[in-house]
Amino acid sequence: MRMKLQHFFLVVFAILFFLLVAIWSLSLFFSYAASQEASRSLGDFLLHWALQALWVIPLLLIPVVGLYALLFNTLIRPLLKITRNMQHDVIAQHPLHGRDKGYLTPGLKLLQQYFLRLKQLTKHDALTGLNNRIIFEERLQQAVLEGRRSGRRYALVFIDIDDFHQVNHELGPYIGDGVLRQLAKRLSNGLRETDSVARLEEDNFALLLEYAEQDQITNLVGKIYQYLTRNYTVYGRKIRIKVSVGVALYPDHGQDADTLALSADQALLRAQKGEWPVEFFKLHSNEAVHQGFSLIQSLVQAIENDEFKLVYQPVMDLQHHSTSYFEALLRWKDPEQHDPIENTIELAEKNQLIKPLTNWIIESACKQLQLLSHPSIKIAVNLSMIDLHDEQLPERVHHILQNYGVMPRQILIEITEGQIMQEPEQVIAILHRLSAMGIALLIDDFGTGQASLTYLRKLPVEKIKIDQSFVKDMVSNEEDRTIVEATINLAHTLGIKVVAEGVESSAIHELLMQMHCDYIQGYYISHPLEQDQILNWCDQQQVLTAS
Ligand code: C2E
Ligand code: MG
Ligand code: MG
Numbered sequence: 001m002r003m004k005l006q007h008f009f010l011v012v013f014a015i016l017f018f019l020l021v022a023i024w025s026l027s028l029f030f031s032y033a034a035s036q037e038a039s040r041s042l043g044d045f046l047l048h049w050a051l052q053a054l055w056v057i058p059l060l061l062i063p064v065v066g067l068y069a070l071l072f073n074t075l076i077r078p079l080l081k082i083t084r085n086m087q088h089d090v091i092a093q094h095p096l097h098g099r100d101k102g103y104l105t106p107g108l109k110l111l112q113q114y115f116l117r118l119k120q121l122t123k124h125d126a127l128t129g130l131n132n133r134i135i136f137e138e139r140l141q142q143a144v145l146e147g148r149r150s151g152r153r154y155a156l157v158f159i160d161i162d163d164f165h166q167v168n169h170e171l172g173p174y175i176g177d178g179v180l181r182q183l184a185k186r187l188s189n190g191l192r193e194t195d196s197v198a199r200l201e202e203d204n205f206a207l208l209l210e211y212a213e214q215d216q217i218t219n220l221v222g223k224i225y226q227y228l229t230r231n232y233t234v235y236g237r238k239i240r241i242k243v244s245v246g247v248a249l250y251p252d253h254g255q256d257a258d259t260l261a262l263s264a265d266q267a268l269l270r271a272q273k274g275e276w277p278v279e280f281f282k283l284h285s286n287e288a289v290h291q292g293f294s295l296i297q298s299l300v301q302a303i304e305n306d307e308f309k310l311v312y313q314p315v316m317d318l319q320h321h322s323t324s325y326f327e328a329l330l331r332w333k334d335p336e337q338h339d340p341i342e343n344t345i346e347l348a349e350k351n352q353l354i355k356p357l358t359n360w361i362i363e364s365a366c367k368q369l370q371l372l373s374h375p376s377i378k379i380a381v382n383l384s385m386i387d388l389h390d391e392q393l394p395e396r397v398h399h400i401l402q403n404y405g406v407m408p409r410q411i412l413i414e415i416t417e418g419q420i421m422q423e424p425e426q427v428i429a430i431l432h433r434l435s436a437m438g439i440a441l442l443i444d445d446f447g448t449g450q451a452s453l454t455y456l457r458k459l460p461v462e463k464i465k466i467d468q469s470f471v472k473d474m475v476s477n478e479e480d481r482t483i484v485e486a487t488i489n490l491a492h493t494l495g496i497k498v499v500a501e502g503v504e505s506s507a508i509h510e511l512l513m514q515m516h517c518d519y520i521q522g523y524y525i526s527h528p529l530e531q532d533q534i535l536n537w538c539d540q541q542q543v544l545t546a547s
Contacts, residue, residue: 006072006076009068009072009076013064013067013068016064017060017064020060020064021057024056025049028049028052029045029049032048082114083114122134123135125198125199127177127180127199128180128184128185128199130184130188130198130199131196131197131198131199132200133198133200135198136196136198136200137257139196139198139208140208140257140260140261141257143208143210144250144256144257144260147250147251152210153210153211153212154208154209154210154211154250155207155208155209155211155221155249155250156207156208156247156249156250156254156261156263156264157208157209157221157224157246157247157264158200158204158205158206158246158267158268159187159204159206159228159243159244159245160203160204160205160244160245160268160272161183161203161241161242162243162244163242164176164179164202164203164241167239167241174235175234175235175237175239178232178234179232179234179239180199180202182232182234183205183228183232183241184197184199184205186227187205187207187228189227191207191209195207195208195209195210196208206264207224214249217249218280221245221247221278222278224245225277225278226350226351228241228243229241229242229243229352242352244268244271244272244278244279245268245271245277245278245279246264246265246266246268246270246279246280246281247264247267247278247279247280247281248260248261248263248264248266248267248281264281266281267279267280267281267282275355275359276300277352277353299344299348299356299357300356302332303360306333307332307333307334308330308332308333308360308364309331309332309333309364309530309531310328310330310331310368310531311328311329311528311529311530312327312328312368312379312528312530312534313327313329313521313527313528313529314326314526314529314537315499315519315520315521316520316521316525317518317519318513318517318518319518322541323537323538324378324519325377325378325379325412326377326378326379326380326534327379327380327382327414327528328361328365328368328380328382329382329528330345330357330361330382332344345384349384349385349386352386354386355386355387355390358381358383358384358387359396361381361382362381362397362400362411363400363403363404365379365381365411366400366403366404366406367404368531368534369404369406369410369411370404372535374535374538375407375410377538378409378410378411378412379410379411379412380413380414381411381412381413381414382415383414385416388415388426388427388431389426389427389430390430391430393430393434394434397411397437407438408437408438408439409438409439411439412439412441412442413439413441413442414442414443414444414465415431415442415443416444416445416448416449417443417444417445417446417448417449428458431459431461432460434460435460436460440462440463441459441460441461441462442461442463442465442499443456443459443463443464443465444465445465445467446464446465446467446487447466447467447469447470447483447487448467448469456494456496457494461496462496462497463496463497463498463519464491464497464499465501465521466484466488466498466499466501468501468502468522469502470483470484470487471484471501471502471503471508471512471522472502472504472508474508475505481511484512484515485515488515488517492516497518498518499517499519500517500519500520500521501520501521501522502521502522503520503521503522503523504522504523505524506524508524509524
């Protein structure tokens with residue numbers, strides 16, 4: 001058990017008092033023994049002691065108590081006050097640690113801990129335990145000096161969470177703090193002794209990494225970025241965040257700490273405003289080469305080197321026997337050289353890199369429409385969930401349409417059910433904005449998620465596309481047939497049109513006709529077409545309606 005401060009001083013003064021009494025008693029004894037005859041007994045001495053004590057003890061007690069009172073007022077009371085304040089502070093900062101009250105008992109040990117903590121606070125960030133800006137700037141200065149002396153190279157990495165205020169606003173600051181703590185932990189994990197990490201401000205973090213080769217640092221930054229964008233689980237809630245990363249290299253991008261920090265800041269700004277979430281500082285802003293980590297680099301290069309293409313699969317209008325629209329599907333021009341395209345899309349989605357890819361897809365589709373110059377041809381593009389959380393998407397689409405002189409009704413957007421179910425409010429708001437622009441929306445892979453038809457009524461959706469897993473076997477599988485038919489009927493009662501995908505045989509075609517399905521898509525109609533086959537296809541189909 002830890003002794004309380006006031007008790008400690010009481011004990012000290014009691015011991016002091018008894019010590020004084022003992023010294024006085026001993027001196028009395030010796031003077032008594034010297035002045036009296038030896039025949040006097042111990043009893044006589046005790047009587048003599050008691051008579052003397054009657055006035056000596058109060059005389060001794062007065063200065064001791066006075067001294068105690070003086071010390072209590074000037075030292076003990078202020079110390080008690082400090083420790084109590086500290087107790088409140090610690091409880092306020094760590095409410096969950098309330099049960100650990102033992103260490104909050106005011107005591108000398110605690111006081112020592114408190115001052116240690118105060119010392120730590122001047123160097124550390126209270127929330128994450130990382131270094132703060134003061135220490136980080138010192139380290140940066142030291143690194144620059146060390147670099148000048150020994151030729152070592154360093155990368156200064158600034159990291160910022162995109163729209164962090166939204167996490168705080170929507171989920172509360174307590175959860176926001178949880179995200180910051182976890183992010184700090186991820187940043188510190190696996191750092192080498194020579195590296196430093198700090199929290200500079202609210203959602204701004206910084207890393208100082210020593211490196212030897214440029215490739216090494218681009219890979220390392222890439223890994224850190226991927227690690228930071230993985231889902232966070234805070235108090236049982238799954239949270240996804242986006243981060244922007246700006247990197248400046250010493251000595252290439254700044255020979256002193258200030259210039260280096262300025263360069264990293266500029267790179268961060270470009271990452272926040274541009275398409276790519278990781279940016280290295282560029283000496284000349286018109287420099288053509290995109291520096292960045294390997295995944296970004298490979299995607300940038302693929303787009304810049306024109307390694308992607310779109311193929312177009314027709315969707316047939318069953319009533320009018322005409323092509324309603326073409327679905328644009330992404331492909332590698334040279335698939336042998338690359339991973340399957342689904343993996344590329346998935347990887348880009350996982351790493352928040354889908355935005356530039358989607359831009360390229362929408363732009364290519366619009367370019368195609370401009371080339372075809374046929375107002376009744378429509379193209380559908382597939383969007384990813386990440387796109388639907390991007391508030392700037394409607395504006396971007398608007399600009400692309402304007403640039404290529406494409407009418408909004410010539411573009412359809414296919415989204416999967418699962419996409420809407422994640423953060424539905426935000427997604428629905430963006431869908432409404434797209435719809436208000438005159439773009440038709442379609443729910444893809446319908447039946448594979450949890451969205452009910454009544455739920456869809458809240459959405460500005462024009463069509464649903466029944467997933468091919470129900471369509472493929474509907475001739476032999478009665479259950480699938482029932483699901484398809486019920487979905488068509490229900491959708492029709494809600495005024496929503498139905499596309500069936502994965503139609504591979506005439507038997508399925510027939511069955512869907514009987515069920516009054518509106519549109520079909522699949523290998524039975526056509527495999528996806530190359531762009532130069534579109535007009536040919538239209539000629540063969542003859543009628544193109546604007547339905
Ligand atoms: P999805 O949007 O449901 O696309 C339909 C997929 O089914 C396409 O595969 C298409 O080639 C295939 N398909 C069409 N008819 C048949 C058929 O009769 N039988 C069979 N077995 N398959 C058929 P693909 O092109 O491999 O695309 C797969 C998925 O990848 C797409 O599913 C879509 O979710 C995604 N995807 C494709 N292109 C893009 C894109 O440009 N952007 C995004 N975000 N995702 C895309
Ligand atoms: Mg689709
Ligand atoms: Mg589909």
